[in-house]
Amino acid sequence: MNINVRGRLMDLSRPRVMGIINVTDNSFFQGSRYMQDDDIVRAAAMMLEHGADILDIGGCSTRPGSEEVPEDVERERVCRAAGLILGKFPEAVISVDTYRSSVAAAAVSDYGAAMINDISGGELDEGMFPLVARLNVPYILMHMQGTPRTMQVNPHYDDVVADILAWFSRRMAPLRESGVRDIILDPGFGFGKKADHNFEMLRRFSEFRIAGMPLVAGLSRKTMIWKTLDISPDLALNGTTALNMAALMKGASILRVHDVSEARQVVLLFEKIYPTGIQFDHYS
DSSP: OEEEETTEEEETTSOEEEEEEEOOSOOSSGGGBOOSHHHHHHHHHHHHHTTOSEEEEESSOOSTTOOOOOHHHHHHHHHHHHHHHHHHOTTOOEEEEOSOHHHHHHHHHHHOOOEEEETTTTSSOTTHHHHHHHHTOOEEEEOOSSOTTTTTSSOOOSSHHHHHHHHHHHHHHHHHHTTOOOEEEEOOTTSSOOHHHHHHHHHTGGGGGGGOSOBEEOOTTOHHHHTTTTOOGGGOHHHHHHHHHHHHHTTOSEEEESOHHHHHHHHHHHHHHOTTOOOOSSOO
């Protein structure tokens, strides 16, 4: 299971770690906010040293209830960070975390980003799918019910996994028709889901493999962890580690995390337990 990252194949049959770099001042986890140039480069250096395979740069907080930042502000933040990181670490694989096609276009075409991570699955900007097809870069198709501002206002599903699978099928069709080959799926933990939805998604995570695409698990320090444990996001690393191992055992291809070193340790231990990976003969 390979994806083409700027002419290089990345093997996703073994788990990968994606480090989060938020160039924002209001992301939900304060430890992931990097606004100053030196802080951005320092964070990237540490994540790469600790084994990050991908660095995911976001310039607009999508925490529940968050307001949009102006498009030009998001574009400046993301592009500045990508330029700083690739100027120092030219071999780094940069993903741009945005639902705006203009931000993605600038980050990929002008600043060297190699992947697009879209929390809206193309639903918040109709220009995103044509752009992905034109740029021919890997695309993370994430499910979200509503918008960041409204997504946690009483989300409802008949069957959360079946409903998301049906949504994936509908959204993948136009991507494939336009020639996009490298599609990665993210069911979107915490994006328009109640805690019970999130835990059911994780319990049944292997069912998302039926689509035949690599899977992202974005569980890091999420509300489902710290509210369940009655702690703060700052204290949610242990819970994150536990759920990341559960996600790998259910077929996750990429762990999207704030804490790269700990996630890499999870991957190494997983690979010791399952040196040839886990073969899924059915989805349950």
